[in-house]
Amino acid sequence: MLKPLTAILLALLLMLQFRLWVGNASFSRQAELTEQVKEQSAENQRNQARNTILFAEITDLRTGSEAIEERARHELGMIHPGEVFYRVVKN
Numbered sequence: 064m065l066k067p068l069t070a071i072l073l074a075l076l077l078m079l080q081f082r083l084w085v086g087n088a089s090f091s092r093q094a095e096l097t098e099q100v101k102e103q104s105a106e107n108q109r110n111q112a113r114n115t116i117l118f119a120e121i122t123d124l125r126t127g128s129e130a131i132e133e134r135a136r137h138e139l140g141m142i143h144p145g146e147v148f149y150r151v152v153k154n
Contacts, residue, residue, distance in 0.1 A: 082088060123130040135141040142148050 084090065120130070124134075140148070
C-alpha cells in the first residue's frame with residue numbers, strides 16, 4: 064500500500080523541484096528579474112535627475128527674463144541695439 068503513495072509523493076516532489084530549477088519561477092529567472100529591476104532603477108534615477116534640470120529651466124524661463132535673453136543671445140545670435148557682436152573663432 065505504501066508503494067503507490069510513495070510513487071505519487073515522489074512524482075509530486077519532482078514536479079515541484081522542476082518548477083523551482085527550470086520553470087517560470089526558477090532561481091535563474093529570479094536573478095534575471097532582479098538584474099532588470101536594478102537596471103531600470105538606475106535609468107529611473109538618471110531620468111529623474113534630467114527631469115529636475117528641465118523643470119528648473121522651465122521655471123526659470125517662466126519667471127525671469129534673464130534666461131530668455133540668454134537663450135536669444137546664444138541660440139539666435141540676437142543683440143541689444145547699440146551693442147557690437149564679436150565672434151571668437153578658435154583655430
